[in-house]
Ligand code: FAD
């Protein structure tokens with residue numbers, strides 16, 4: 321049987337609101353979907369999951385309608401299942417290697433994870449506590465500092481708290497969650513889900529200090545004096561890259577980071593209820609074609625733009641965004657200018673962007689990323705009317721904290737270098753997530769947080 325299609329808000333309705341697009345499975349649908357799993361003895365899907373959830377076991381419980389047990393099984397490995405069920409690229413991970421993928425189509429593992437996690441959030445007060453028992457790390461509880469509350473930090477903190485450590489997360493923003501809170505929009509990942517899953521990590525005994533910028537509010541040395549014995553740096557890749565073309569400083573040109581933070585974290589879409597408006601024009605161009613670009617384009621549409629175009633230098637097959645999100649963006653009427661890149665922007669006398677000059681490309685030989693390199697076609701210049709531009713061409717590591725730590729070794733991109741145990745060049749200081757790998761995925765950041773928690777435990781017990 322093919323995978324059950326999750327219900328969604330229809331495109332003409334959803335472009336007028338920020339409510340979640342995908343509506344989840346019903347209980348009957350979840351049981352039906354779970355029954356398609358073959359319960360393979362050597363389950364390839366588990367190897368495709370960066371945190372190695374026991375997928376067949378949780379699906380088996382779901383097939384029997386034992387959702388509390390299914391949730392407990394997932395939570396053995398994953399503290400943020402309602403988030404992962406929504407944003408993980410399952411099509412490239414567990415579902416890609418599901419034995420049924422090449423036959424009738426993979427089991428809807430992600431949809432089932434989401435269903436079970438949502439079921440838990442709705443019914444938790446009624447169900448018994450399935451949190452894994454806290455094992456003490458030793459006679460003394462050591463203090464561990466986690467810097468950054470994205471998926472890497474939350475996972476590392478949760479795992480260490482379960483082992484009995486005294487864990488504090490330091491987060492520079494006023495809300496925990498990292499990109500889950502400030503980047504990914506409400507219509508893909510409702511913020512009450514993030515709050516509740518961060519709340520679950522807190523319920524394991526983790527203390528979260530917000531508005532605390534490590535490197536400014538206090539440095540690592542001061543935190544050492546406060547008694548912290550080990551550190552995990554999970555500060556993500558929040559520094560936006562720019563195109564470096566003429567006119568890029570004009571008003572109305574945002575980095576995706578700023579645009580999405582204003583929209584999601586500062587809730588500009590709820591203006592005037594929230595006193596943080598955002599200016600959006602009628603003709604919006606979003607440069608790039610990853611998840612960040614799709615999110616920016618779809619936010620711009622919902623914020624009232626008349627037309628929104630993705631401008632991407634390669635073709636659709638090279639687009640890094642999730643296939644489902646590209647499909648949804650198309651359904652919503654986002655335009656796609658492919659094999660195209662901007663070479664400069666033109667403004668009016670008041671310094672507001674009014675037009676972009678675009679150049680057509682053709683694809684050449686593969687570059688370092690393995691994707692075919694876009695080669696500009698001479699003389700193909702044309703102009704496009706744009707009064708708002710969002711640059712979503714990637715992010716790099718924020719240098720603020722590393723710049724305060726001269727002994728911290730970085731690679732040429734500014735990412736933190738770690739050894740096989742996730743330890744940096746500084747004794748007792750570990751790191752993981754986007755700050756080590758460069759911009760990647762939620763589940764990879766969680767996998768890194770898990771690996772680092774195990775390594776910190778070994779380090780403190782040595
Ligand atoms: P982050 O989530 O970036 O969290 C880092 C945290 O550290 C932030 O809260 C930051 O404020 C804090 N911080 C930084 N410096 C300091 C400091 N000095 N002191 C204290 N705190 C500090 N991945 C997917 O798998 N699926 C998707 O659909 C998806 N969509 C995305 C959409 C957008 C718009 C973006 C930007 C990314 C998306 N990603 C997606 C990627 C994914 O969100 C990231 O790979 C993941 O969040 C990285 O986790 P992290 O914990 O390493 O860092």
Ligand code: SF4
Pocket residue numbers: 356357358359360363364365366375376417418419420427429
């Ligand atoms: Fe079920 Fe597919 Fe995993 Fe086999 S590989 S156990 S069919 S989800």
